[in-house]
Amino acid sequence: MTIEINATHDPKRRSWIDSANDPAGDFPIQNLPFGVFDDGRGARGGVALGDVIIDLARLRTAGLLSGPAEEAAQAASGATLAPLLDCPPAAVSALRARLSDLFRRDGEGQGVVPPEALVPMADAKLLMPLKPTAFTDFCTSYDHIRRMGGGTPKLPALSLPVAYNGRASSVRASGAPVVRPNGQFETSPGSGEVRFGPEPMLDFELEFGVWLRGGNALGESIDMAQAEAMMFGCCLVNDWSARGIQFFESVLGPHLGKSFLTTISPWIVTMEALAPFRVAARGRDEGEPAVAAHLLDAQDRAHGGIDVELTADLVADGQEVRIVRSNLAELYWTLAQMTAHQASNGAPLESGDLIATGTVSGAAEEARGCLAEITMRGGAPIELPDGSTRTMLEDGDTLTLRGRAMAEGFLPVGFGACSGTIHPAKGTK
Secondary structure (H helix, E strand, C coil): CCCCCCHHHCCCCCECCHHHHCCCCCCCCCCCCEEEEECCCCEEEEEEECCEEEEHHHHHHCCCCCHHHHHHHHHCCCCCCHHHHCCCHHHHHHHHHHHHHHHECCCCCCCCCCHHHEEEHHHCEEECCCCCCCEEEEECCHHHHHHHHCCCCCHHHHHCCEEEECCHHHEEECCCCEECCEEEEECCCCCCCEEEEECCCEECCEEEEEEECCCCCCCCCCCHHHHHHHEEEEEEEECCEEHHHHHHHCCCCCCCCCCCCEEECCCEEECCCCHHHEECCCCCCCCCCCCCHHHCCHHHHHHCEECEEEEEEEEECCEEEEEEEEEHHHCCCCHHHHHHHHCCCCCCCCCCCEEECCCCCCCCHHHCCCHHHHCCCCCCCEECCCCCEECCECCCCEEEEEEEECCCCCCCEECCCEEEEEECCCCCC
């Protein structure tokens, strides 16, 4: 891989920000993800560390950054991280290294970093890191396709990472209300009776996303090494699904059943921060098609996966229950393969494109990544701690996704919450 282990990954490194040393936290000094926040003084870029946000603009004003690190900090200081994605990778790496040194326990930063450069996360609203230039949602889980299709996945899904082009304008950061959409659906499967009204089968999808830097010209494809180099960083994705609308409309694929909202975690965890957690890509079993030549790369086979435990928690009637535990490493296709495939026909990728994996399900029963899988399309309701049941999401429910990258010998890093609460459809009470 192009990204190697360096001093920022040192598991022994600790921060003088005490909350960053909490082993259960998402944001140790080894992480340093980028985001955009507003604490009442305007939207601007920052970096998460423990329970505080490093205000990059104030750090620059204090004269604590220089050279390539200052260049990257300037690009990340505004109300959007789009300029940061256009920065040279070496500059972004230099900024992470400088922040790691400034905030490590035995570094020069304590007593030098001005207090106003540290914003309590609890006092800030986390915003979209940038507006996606485009959004593509893939379907790359063998087990998700197997369960939803009722058997062995069909040839296209085993030969290429299938996907649809989603709606970038409805991507929102964690916490945005999930308004139940109105649409057309059959009153019961196969009934032929169609009505327009509030979606009766609202679902979530536990997904993972990658933000892209750079791009390719119209008519030109990219190889796997270029695809890897284009990946800037990752986030969690919940591509909410209106199953009734989706199942009825899908002649040409998903449309209104998916375009009403996609929720992402607001922090971008860089590919550099994720370097220790790279693992081998899923192999191919006997009888499965070989990986196509344009998606085959020795480095990707050896390190294309990422070991990230993904979970989904449902809060219903005030009680929280974990309903999914899965792992990104079980996907049939890698992030680089998805990226390369997106451009394989000459479609131009652009800086700021967001690519999502589709539902991340695994072989285990607890690794069913959506309610349609968990309840077998409503035939096997789940029971909640208070004795109530769910086949799909109800108004008032809150669904939260979390992720944790882990590897032996390294400190885990997280992504922050990806959460949404279901609100009634417009025009209903």
